[in-house]
Amino acid sequence: MERIPVLKIGDFLLVSIQVDMEDQIALQLQEDLSDRIVSTGVHGVIIDITALDIVDSFVGRMLSTIAAISKVLDAETVVVGMRPAVAITLVELGLSLNGIRTALNVERGMELLARAREEELRFLGGDDEAAASGSDGTAVTS
Amino acid sequence: MERIPVLKIGDFLLVSIQVDMEDQIALQLQEDLSDRIVSTGVHGVIIDITALDIVDSFVGRMLSTIAAISKVLDAETVVVGMRPAVAITLVELGLSLNGIRTALNVERGMELLARAREEELRFLGGDDEAAASGSDGTAVTS
DSSP states (O other): OOSOOEEEEEEEEEEEESSOOOOHHHHHHHHHHHHHHHHHSSSSEEOOOOTTOOHHHHHHHHHHHHHHHHHHTTTEEEEOOOOOOHHHHHHHTOOOOTTTTTSSHHHHHHHHHHHHOOOOOOHHHOOOHHHHHTOOOOOOOO | OSSSEEEEEEEEEEEEESSSOOHHHHHHHHHHHHHHHHOOSEEEEEETTTTOOOOHHHHHHHHHHHHHHHHHTTTTEEEEEHHHHHHHHHHHOOHHHHHTTEEEHHHHHHHHHHHHHHHHHTTTTHHHHHHHTTTTOEEEEO
């Protein structure tokens, strides 16, 4: 059990972190996740941290790295399920989750990603994908 | 980290098992899961076991128990992500996963549950929910 599963659900990948993060597991997760983003072509990654009692600087950095890698591969990252105590500790420790969006739970995370994707496509001028995903077609003609 | 997260996604609950199952964790999961089925009113539970290297009789019994509890609460259970080696061992050990449906991955599990739900509603004569969920309306008039 040295691997964190990456689950594909619709246009998202879901990762539920339940084990203590060690170097090897974190590296493996980064590799697995980037492989899956490329092989599935999804545009969103949801990382659930409901099970985490604490987010220290190592975990914070890992989340930022994953978000940055995903971004390069054209996928947004949302961290969901953060416990109130974890949020308090994060702020007290002065840790900022750079470049990471958060949402209360998986469903809100999915909404956030869907909205972000729609806006991005609109900004890009509405390509084929925008039409296919049911965008309202307010594409700016270039 | 003594609790396995139960994530709500649409009309399903998703549980990704990544830790070694001990008595206490298994009991906690059964409790959390039944609470969430009741509080959310979902009709499907997906249990992902991608991370499990082995499914022994204890885990097999736990999965059967969860499926039975969910069934009583009007929710179907699907186990997804079983590794080939796990399937081989299960059969070799003569363990049958009683009352448990399986699917290859989360997405197929969701399809299976959606189809099962649709058939159940049709069998029941098509109530309001069938209309709301976009059933094709071939309800038998009673």
